[in-house]
Amino acid sequence: MSYTIFEDGHISSPTDFRATGVSCGLKGGGKQRDLALVYSLKPCRVAAMFTSSLTKAAPVFLDQAILSRNRETMRAVLINAGQANAGTGQAGLADAVECAKLVADELEVQRDAVLVMSTGIIGVPLPMHRMRDGIKRAVSELDSGGGRRAAVAILTNDSKPKERVFRVQLREGRRITLAGMAKGTRMIHPRLGTLLCLVTTDLAIEQRLLARALQQSVERSFNRISIDGDQSPNDTVLVMANGAADGPPISDATSWEYGVWQEALDALLADLSQQIVRDAAGSGKIIQVIVRNAANEEAARRIAERVVTSASLRAAIARSEPNWGALLAAVGASGVELRPELLELRIGNISVLQEGTPRPYDEQVLRQLFNNPEIECIIDLHQGPAMITMWTCTWHDD
């Protein structure tokens, strides 16, 4: 392994990052931390992926506008929890612009060097008088040890912060730090379902390679989990690389170092996405769906997505009902051309359908499998080489 877990690390662990999380009365009774600020002493190359929602929140519009001009010299990101600043119209966009400007002015950096993210209730304006005060305090409290406070401040109805930090060995004597924090949970409280993820690193890397690596890692992590099939107007994954570690920038996607970086970023986002699905499950169950031997990747993905969003499969598993009819129905409803006479279905290590024909099994053993906190559903199409794994969870505790 070319990377190791940095146990006490946090979002400000990479060289020359600072962070904090302050309480300014945005969420709950106003005593919780609810405004996070992450700042780099050096300009960062940045890459981001946003929700594909057509009702994007104001911070998403603003960030996309800023990133169209500046992807090379970013300095800070402000994240508030409590109000999503979505469904807030033109006034909401003005508020987001003002927040970014306030941060830039306080930090004495360029206007287009600050991004913003929001999570919380849709359709409610940001309480700007509180934001103005909170931003001033956040800037004054920035600290290289403040990452934990930031990870707490971005939560809404999450039960715990989600962080992971790796030390990555690029080549002898050259070590970088890669840090991530995220929030996201089930939509039990449907106004607070946003996924936000921020990654910081002191790696030096060209922006186009940063963007390329992020796209692959998101595809293999956040795009493999589904809590309730919904996406929010605010979903954002952002990576900031300030190049403060020694060494020349990575500039070749075929280099050994790029491969190591990609592997570490893949692992980091996979880890954070698993933390999200596990927190979302709460007292519910984790469902791992593996589609094997599909004709192609698109077919594998469509089947897996249909299965992880099946309300009836989730209901069967939540109730520990030892049946696999809902699984078969979901596979069939995927719209993928499959050969039913080759189809194999497995729950854990029990094969329930083989060559399209039911297999005898011990119902008691199957019932025990459905009672486990983690259930593995395997769909083997026996058609080709493609495979995918996705995760979901039962999110009603029933």
Place this chain on the structure above:
Amino acid sequence: MSYTIFEDGHISSPTDFRATGVSCGLKGGGKQRDLALVYSLKPCRVAAMFTSSLTKAAPVFLDQAILSRNRETMRAVLINAGQANAGTGQAGLADAVECAKLVADELEVQRDAVLVMSTGIIGVPLPMHRMRDGIKRAVSELDSGGGRRAAVAILTNDSKPKERVFRVQLREGRRITLAGMAKGTRMIHPRLGTLLCLVTTDLAIEQRLLARALQQSVERSFNRISIDGDQSPNDTVLVMANGAADGPPISDATSWEYGVWQEALDALLADLSQQIVRDAAGSGKIIQVIVRNAANEEAARRIAERVVTSASLRAAIARSEPNWGALLAAVGASGVELRPELLELRIGNISVLQEGTPRPYDEQVLRQLFNNPEIECIIDLHQGPAMITMWTCTWHDD
């Protein structure tokens, strides 16, 4: 109105239809009726629509094969409840074929004049010894007053039978009867979620016009309801027209009589689909989603489908939470190009978003609306002429 409700009607009310429902030990403790047979003294023109599932059940494969040869002289349909005969492989197909043959032999009609439908548990073989006995008894008990027994026999976890019968006035002195029965419910017990619907009529009509009318009516009824976003391997809607009423066959889609027939069939299937969504709701709530002024029908449909399958909207409504963020998120996630600055959202008669900007409203009044047993969500895109209405319900009683 050219049609009136026939209060005591049932599936065997149209001239020359017979029906029954017997108990042969397929479902529950074996004391409930679980095998329905509907028979026409005269050959029927038939049209059918089936699930688009790629893991179709054996009866669906068999019926499609029979209908490819014979759409003009159908005589009977056998419907069992308890086993879906889905996920049963080649043996399941042989069982379906044998059932159709047994019915044909007992009735002394042609082999390809009998269709079959099944609903119940997936992956379990039909208990053929019980079916053989049940089919004999069903044939012997066929009766013009047996429709109610048939409507009961096709149920699984439905709480009540779903029937509707119309008297349709085609022109002075020419009256036909149009009858329908259906089953379908939420997938609380996910093995029993099938939608089955049978329509009988003594109208004389050309087969191609029967098929055309059915397609339109299904599009406007069953395709407008969504209980849990899933479909089963067994879903079937079948219409049988035996022409026993007076008059020449309808042969012109532009005729006044075809229009009356289409209107009555639209109303019949809309009525049955509403009965299904209401039974599925149980103690939950009905959600009516109206998309207005969309650029085109496809856009309207995609938005409505995304909204009625939104887990977070359903959760918000189930909990009577007076928020509309989940509605906005679902509209945005539809993938339809919309103009957010024109978007209007209404809950009942309260406008919560207008021209993309939140409107002030009385939270108490909105909370009362969310407490109602039926909630109307209106999405007005202010973009074009297209409109659609869809229905769903909260199906966890939480």
